[in-house]
Amino acid sequence: MSTTSVADPVTQAPAVLGQVTEKLSDLAQGEWWRATESDLVDVLGAVNRLRHELARVEVHATAETLKRGLPKDRCLSPADYLSEAQAQRAPAPPVGHAVNTVRLAEAVQQVSEGVDRTDCLQETVAAFDAGVLAASRAGTIVRFHNEVAPHSPPQALATTMRTINKGAKDSHGPRGMSRDPLGRDHDPNSIVRRRGWSERELRTILSQARRIIKPATESEREEERGRAFRTLHSITRENGMTEYALVVEPEAAATIDAAVSALSAPVKGEDDTPDPRTPAQRRADALLTVIRRGVSAPDGVPKTTKAQVMVTIPLADLLSTTQGAGITATGQVLSPGTVRRMACDAGVIPAVLGSQGEILDLGTKVRLFTEGQHRALWHRDQRCTFPACTIPAQWCDAHHVEHWANGGPTNLDNGALLCPRHHTYVHSLDLTATVTTTEVTWHT
Template sequence: MAITPHVLPHRELAPAGRPVLGGVRAGLAAVRGSVPERIWALSDEEVCDSLTSLADLATATSALLVTVLAEARQRSLGSSQGWDLLDWARAHAPMLPTRTLLDAHAVASAVGDLRLEAVVEAVRAGARPDDPGEDGAAVGGSCIDGSGTDGSGADATSRDREEGEAACWGSDAVLPVGKAAQLVRFNTGVRGLADPAQLEGATRLLLQDSCGPHGLSEKDVGIAVRRTADLLRPDRLVEHEADVRRAHQSLVKSKGPCGLSRYTLLLDEEAAAVVDAAVDVLAKPKPDADTGEHDPRTPAARRADALVDLVRRAVSAPDGQPKQPKTMLTVTVPLEVLQRRCRGAGVLPDGSHVTVDTVRRLACDAHVVPAVLGSHGEVLEQGQAVRLFTRPQLRHLWQRDKRCTFPGCSKPPAWADGHHLIHWADDGPSDVDNAALLCRAHHTVVHRERLGGRVEAGPHGPRVVWDLRPDSYDAHLEEFRAGRKSDGTPPRP
């Protein structure tokens, strides 16, 4: 049975010369004596400076927390009582927020790992002085000069040299612990699947873009880390995980307060973007038409009303015909990625990503807006939207196919999308002889498994015949291209 480690009572202020402890105790005493009840006496500039200084202090204390946890890990503190490092830390610092402790623990676990040395050093830079004094000596620390000495003529150790160099970096080289933890988890999570050289380069680029006050935000670091991890892993694994997320979508009804019903909805990235785009259009505030008064509903109430309105429109549509066009969902993707000439992903408006197969499926039945983007993603030139299948073509498909064309599926045409048998990104034409109706589920299967199909003459008219062998699309594409080449048809620019 584990025994709670004995926590020593608060001791007197440690001598100032003790590493870490002396400075932390002195700093804690100074903060507690800062007289916060008289903050009203500060000018506006001093209030701003106080906030900036508190942010710097938080960064420094987080970096020291990593240092302390790393040292405790090396000494195996708490192990004799049967505690791991996290439990030992919780016992000694019960007021520490859980996320702060978990992030610091993740970074501390990377100390000593040469592959993550740069990440750890960027965190430690937050606790080092960044105000060099005269003759290259940093205030309160040791900044190594070009001679490799510590200012007294003595040879400096390699550790002192690293610390001195970090001290001279300044705030642009400081990495907050929260961002560092994401980089550590990314690196260790894909280490067994990715090429070591590619992983090292990706980690270095992410580190460069995350450091300093102008680096990526924690949210953007998370997005970049997830997408980079997808690029470093095999496509099949990424698509499999997307299928797993899609398979775990759910809608659960339960009782709410005051006779209300609570619906809990779990969706993958694509489905969430579709719902957001549809609901946002109908959830805008609506002033009273007669009095002009502002809409009194809360944002949550407006979204709930919008969702109910969408369902009412759908169930009241005659003969399965929708009363309004499909939801506008914006996905940005480079043409080279769409054509599978390089790896990548589609980007949704909120910055999240969808896989290439998902983008190709959405692009089968969508408005395509050609655009030229700058190096930072800004739109330099934009063309007009082009719908690939026209309404008359879709009506033709409804009459010809009468249902989802995947073998064994009986979903009606109102539940299906138009699919390019040869994708338009591969020069496939947008005509009915290159089209088939597919429900969403089988549309996903066809793109994920890269299944090929063709329109053939049947006893009752044209019908779609599917080749259910995995990757059969490639053979159909080669056959299509060979036919175009023999006809002398040039590829589409």
Template sequence: MGTSGGAGDARAAVSALAEGLERLAGAALWPLGDGELAEVAGLLDQVRRLADGQTVRLLGEVDSRGLPGQDGTGSPGAWLRKVSPTLRPAEAAGLGKQAQTLYRSALSPELAPTRGAPEAGALRVCQARVVTDTIEKLSPPHVPADGPEAIDADQVTTAQVMLLDDATRLPAADLAKCATAIRHHLDPSADDRLARDEKAQHRQRCLILSTEASGMTFLQGLLTKEAGAALRTAIDAWSAPQPADDGTPDPRTAGQRRHDALQRLAETTLARDEVPTSHGSHVKVIVRVTGETLAAAIAPSGPDQIKPTGLPPAELDDGTPISRQLLARLSCGAALVPVLLDDLGNPLEVGRTLRDYTARQRTALIERDRHCTWPGCTAPVSWCDAHHVDYWEHGGRTDLTRGALLCGRHHRYVHATGATARLVDGQIIWTEPGSPPESPPPDPQRWQRQYLQRLTRQWLVPRRE
């Protein structure tokens, strides 16, 4: 691939761009007017488009020199990951594939208009990918080179021009819909090819779950059409806003509501034992915890009782630390198995699964409560957990008089604040934090000592000799 400038021109241009952005990082934004902020935002978007377009051009040069084969990376995308290790694999692979199509494939001459648009920053790489994929599928060998099903080259060129024009106004998802309509108009066998594409997509399906440094889980993947439709339908059904009875809007963002809906899907499945067994047992969430930490977590707690203890945190099975509040909340369900550790982190015993309400008991709770029992909340029963009013670990009974339905948001709130409840004439009455207690609160230190003494007897299965 040829260049028109000197060997140092490209490096100098990129260095100047980086220096300009560094100067921007040190510049105050508050003096800018509203219109100037919008102008700067537009310029930054242009920089992103140009940077991605030039990255694709650079990868085309890398591929033309055979560098991925020489250093063992094998592909332009993998080569990019080697020099930019923090780049996400899917993003690097997409840029590499686009470079191969635009600069190294048999269609490269025909794709010159599409190639020039992202280079000039006039088109996003994701939009260019829609155009190149469409032109590929309208050209041999995807369609016959001759015969009644062959597509005239001039029509393919016209399709490229139309899509490039549409790309100036449409995001990639809407552009893809236009591309599909063009394909079906020009290719009489497009539906058969669509079926083959779907088979190929089935092979490409993937889901990646990785733990970030913060302990949160990053989710990324490609779902087939049917899997995506099923997941989207389920999440949409459970992610509607939940305004309060007085009309106060749901404070959660749309993304947060979808997150909560996905969490509810997983928790509901685990609670109903609808997952495959592993070595004869239903899959459960494993938590590694010392006895002292567990005792502190399950002791009655309120905002004034959650104090530093110097104890190590509990950990999920992948090593992610969790707070005592989260440990206590997890202990309400049946999907938790505690693994007690000694002071050196070695497992002492594996606890039995914490007791949960049976399906018949939950049905009775649903009939009684009808929705979340927190005052003013009408979240449907499908969003609710069966909460132990007296935690089972504290000696409470798993029966209808000691259970209450709580949606995920208020379940977290109850565990975080230590709110209490009682059953009065068939109705759950909650005492909010700060309200006068009906009796003096128990001494948390006494409770912790008692719980720790009872752990082996009440929680743990006998050791097998």
């Protein structure tokens, strides 16, 4: 009995891709004016599908070159090897494209060799192969995994990756009554692809996840380094205007965002006319208002309460010194140590959550230091209470010597003035102090 052998499609890949390339070249030069709108929409959809299938072919072929060690044999990096191979018959792809392709190819290789310790990459690769996760988003997720895996608990990493993969990939579900770009009604019982997170949404989520999954001590060190890089530059323009460039860490950004957003809402005119200012102009006006109030207030006391920064954090994370994070209403991710320090400020409202997500404590002005208590502390301490510091009282924060999360009361016997720098220092080292009716003595 004779048998007929079927050639592996991979062995025919060069010829098949060559034929497809020729067909596409002829198609690109065709008389597109003949196409109907429906034809154009179908073509664009087919091109997108083809783009993804080509990406799959590219990634798996690149994974095979890595498995064989071909880049090393040529003394090239994997990205350079890929770029040179692709530039032989067409313009070289962007460097970023090559890097992303290699990153995905390395993930494919790890999954095939069984070295993916938590099956996190397997889910990402499977979604990419199934056509529900674009190559760019898949590569971004793999990059996140590679960055955090060395210092993340395996279980926490697996949980985080499952959430990310689920949100980033497309899904399918009932369409409901809707219209396509041509205005045609769809059957409400049909199935439609539902988009996962956009590139921008994914980057935002990964930025937050990167901070949350890291050990709290590492996050606090990053925040401390961030404070060291605060910069403010002013540039005088030819038209007499001045441009300011401000760079700050997440904690400071949360404070600025809260202050500006509270004062930058549109204001209608007396005859109910819309606010003529653009959002950028309203934010600039709000920032100037905040500064004017601060410098013109009598005795250095602002005429209004401080900007309220809402920080949400689980109680276990707030009490922990090794893990977790708090998230502000505007998306900044802060370490528990930073949240504890910020909670001393009457302008910060911590929303403390229990193990089931229920609110255990929503900070209020009553629980925190009042304006009258601030004045009493200014009268008693006169300046920052940390040894040898001369920052005046008006520029200091009221600090709970025994933190409120540990049951510390909000009274003068448990309060001490600290400048922002020493406030951070005291919290980072968890320093204690002895408070009397006349002075504060820090135990350093």
